[in-house]
Amino acid sequence: xxxxxxxxxxxxxxxxxxxxxxxxxxxxxxxxxxxxxxxxxxxxxxxxxxxxxxxxxxxxxxxxxxxxxxxxxxxxxxxxxxxxxxxxxxxxxxxxxxxxxxxxxxxxxxxxxxxxxxxxxxxxxxxxxxxxxxxxxxxxxxxxxxxxxxxxxxxxxxxxxxxxxxxxxxxxxxxxxxxxxxxxxxxxxxxxxxxxxxxxxxxxxxxxxxxxxxxxxxxxxxxxxxxxxxxxx
Ligand SMILES: *Cc1c(COP(=O)(O)O)cnc(C)c1O
Numbered sequence: 304x305x306x307x308x309x310x311x312x313x314x315x316x317x318x319x320x321x322x323x324x325x326x327x328x329x330x331x332x333x334x335x336x337x338x339x340x341x342x343x344x345x346x347x348x349x350x351x352x353x354x355x356x357x358x359x360x361x362x363x364x365x366x367x368x369x370x371x372x373x374x375x376x377x378x379x380x381x382x383x384x385x386x387x388x389x390x391x392x393x394x395x396x397x398x399x400x401x402x403x404x405x406x407x408x409x410x411x412x413x414x415x416x417x418x419x420x421x422x423x424x425x426x427x428x429x430x431x432x433x434x435x436x437x438x439x440x441x442x443x444x445x446x447x448x449x450x451x452x453x454x455x456x457x458x459x460x461x462x463x464x465x466x467x468x469x470x471x472x473x474x475x476x477x478x479x480x481x482x483x484x485x486x487x488x489x490x491x492x493x494x495x496x497x498x499x500x501x502x503x504x505x506x507x508x509x510x511x512x513x514x515x516x517x518x519x520x521x522x523x524x525x526x527x528x529x530x531x532x533x534x535x536x
Contacts, residue, residue, distance in 0.1 A: 308352035310529045321513040337526030340533045343371035360387030395419045403428040405468040408444045413456045420461035430468040435486045466503030480514035488519045
């Protein structure tokens with residue numbers, strides 16, 4: 304087995320353990336392998352080991368990799384998730400090449416993604432990124448502005464609003480990790496109570512995925528635990 308296959312196996316085991324510990328079905332937690340900065344060859348190793356959903360942050364790098372993977376294994380169903388900051392003048396290639404976008408934080412970007420989703424493709428799955436760490440973080444919509452943004456995004460014809468995403472400030476302490484994820488979960492619950500149908504909480508990375516699973520994560524975004532440490536981001 305390759306190193307990547309071993310690490311995928313270890314992450315799957317960790318997801319199972321964390322799910323079991325809180326009485327959740329491990330099948331309800333999807334592993335998104337974050338392949339940013341790693342070459343197509345390593346993504347192909349992960350695909351060979353059975354992983355089919357990948358997260359990318361940097362648009363040009365991602366587009367090159369998606370093309371390389373498509374050329375190498377045209378018959379494999381690979382799902383691509385955009386999880387990086389979005390510049391509003393770069394929405395067209397995102398709308399055309401990705402299945403999911405986790406980092407919607409402005410209506411203008413959502414409107415462009417919807418307008419630019421090519422005809423004939425399924426609606427683009429999106430999550431709204433929420434700033435649950437206050438001033439410490441620059442990314443994500445403020446919780447107070449979330450309900451109105453969610454309402455507007457849910458109306459866009461070529462998007463499906465699936466849920467919420469957050470990148471909390473790094474915390475070592477497990478209780479503090481959980482408190483941040485619990486805030487995201489509560490925000491999603493409030494939107495559901497208001498009538499939105501959301502099935503996704505995208506939260507948890509290599510260092511805090513157990514806490515995220517305990518608070519209801521349905522997608523964990525894991526990079527370094529699978530591909531190793533990155534030199535740069
Ligand atoms: C890089 C990144 C990850 C993966 O982080 P690791 O600590 O390597 O697991 C997850 N989510 C987002 C948004 C990222 O940018």
